[in-house]
Amino acid sequence: MNPLFFASGNLLADRRAGYAQMLFSAGDFRAAAELMGEALSLAPEWAAGHFRHGEILAEAGDLTAATEAWRTALRLDHTDRLGAALKLELHGALPGLEAAPSAFVETLFDQYAGTFDEALVERLAYRVPELIWEALKRLGRERFAHAIDLGCGTGLMGERLRVLASFLEGMDISAEMLKRAEDKRIYDRLARRDLLTLSALPTGADLVTAADVFMYVGALQRIFETVAGNLQPGGVFAFSVESHAGAEEMVLRPSRRYAHAPAHVRALLAGAGFDIASFEIATIRIDRDEPVEGLIVVAVRRDAAAEVGEIVAAVEAPERPPAH
Known part of the structure; x- marks a missing residue:
């Protein structure tokens, strides 16, 4: 999904994230992950940015860093509107989850209604x-x-x-x-x-x-x-x-x-x-x-x-x- 709360509030961070997405779309996952990391250094409390960073890192093959990014996203947004806990479960880092977080389901369907x-x-x-x-x-x-x-x-x-x-x-x-x-x-x-x-x-x-x-x-x-x-x-x-x-x-x-x-x-x-x-x-x-x-x-x-x-x-x- 495209996160509903994706803007960071920092124009420069958002711009670098946009460039990172362009690199990602072109298949250059490692460069995209590096640039997304630079964006997060400007907006370290940006939960959606960390979530997206995790997705990019996973595509780049760095699952350890991806897991850490999703854990950070979950810490910054404990309601988990982006479903970071599900990403962690899929990669064996949060076993025992028995349902999608309510806030994730609500956000998902509010966005696509x-x-x-x-x-x-x-x-x-x-x-x-x-x-x-x-x-x-x-x-x-x-x-x-x-x-x-x-x-x-x-x-x-x-x-x-x-x-x-x-x-x-x-x-x-x-x-x-x-x-x-x-x-x-x-x-x-x-x-x-x-x-x-x-x-x-x-x-x-x-x-x-x-x-x-x-x-x-x-x-x-x-x-x-x-x-x-x-x-x-x-x-x-x-x-x-x-x-x-x-x-x-x-x-x-x-x-x-x-x-x-x-x-x-x-x-x-x-x-x-x-x-x-x-x-x-x-x-x-x-x-x-x-x-x-x-x-x-x-x-x-x-x-x-x-x-x-x-x-x-x-x-x-x-x-x-x-x-x-």
């Missing part, structure tokens, strides 16, 4: 809302009383949900995205919410969607349990994730998005009290001319009474005699 629809649909062949919509239609549910669109963005998913839902609300961390969703007049209610700190949903929902959202959440257990705890029995949870075929439950990709193993997603859903209605592998977008594979999932919340009945039946069932 104005061109978001065009960029996704026309340039990246983004298909998630369409794929979720088709999966919901195959479920055979024609109406929902109360639908919640998590990470609603500008309303690309909401445009399809509107005909299904009597009451439709959207939630997103980005104020700029919410402004554009409001302009479309799709939702009955919009709210600014951070999924990383979301502990409850409005009661009474019978449909929750999350289109192209969980690649920034990473660890999914808590949000799955939150949805399950607030969704009506028999309610539907429809979402997408980027998928990967490795042994890890989830991996952080160079795109700074998380991908999840299908078996891990299935296990989390079962643990949270969902039955899977459909579970499909699909190309969800094109990124750098390569297809990105994902999962389109529709799950149904089990009836709590039925769960209790199953447990009681299992406990009270007579022990079978051993076979001879």
Whole structure:
């Protein structure tokens, strides 16, 4: 991404950074890194400059210096609007990160809100809302009383949900995205919410969607349990994730998005009290001319009474005699 807060406030430093970017674009990474270092000597508290310096140093092959640059950026901006922590995790310098920093996600989508629809649909062949919509239609549910669109963005998913839902609300961390969703007049209610700190949903929902959202959440257990705890029995949870075929439950990709193993997603859903209605592998977008594979999932919340009945039946069932 091009950092939103890239200007340093020092004209000479900004000028040298501009020259460094020209050298970088020409493929002279070492000279670009050196000139960017000179710019930072003039503006040592410039968090975005250190972040960019790290990117240039990494391309120049100096990962040790790149890591130090990203650590400096994180120290100068502890909210991490540029996602330095994700860069550190990708290079093994900050293990155990389980989600993209909230400030990074907010900054990213605030920055791209104005061109978001065009960029996704026309340039990246983004298909998630369409794929979720088709999966919901195959479920055979024609109406929902109360639908919640998590990470609603500008309303690309909401445009399809509107005909299904009597009451439709959207939630997103980005104020700029919410402004554009409001302009479309799709939702009955919009709210600014951070999924990383979301502990409850409005009661009474019978449909929750999350289109192209969980690649920034990473660890999914808590949000799955939150949805399950607030969704009506028999309610539907429809979402997408980027998928990967490795042994890890989830991996952080160079795109700074998380991908999840299908078996891990299935296990989390079962643990949270969902039955899977459909579970499909699909190309969800094109990124750098390569297809990105994902999962389109529709799950149904089990009836709590039925769960209790199953447990009681299992406990009270007579022990079978051993076979001879």
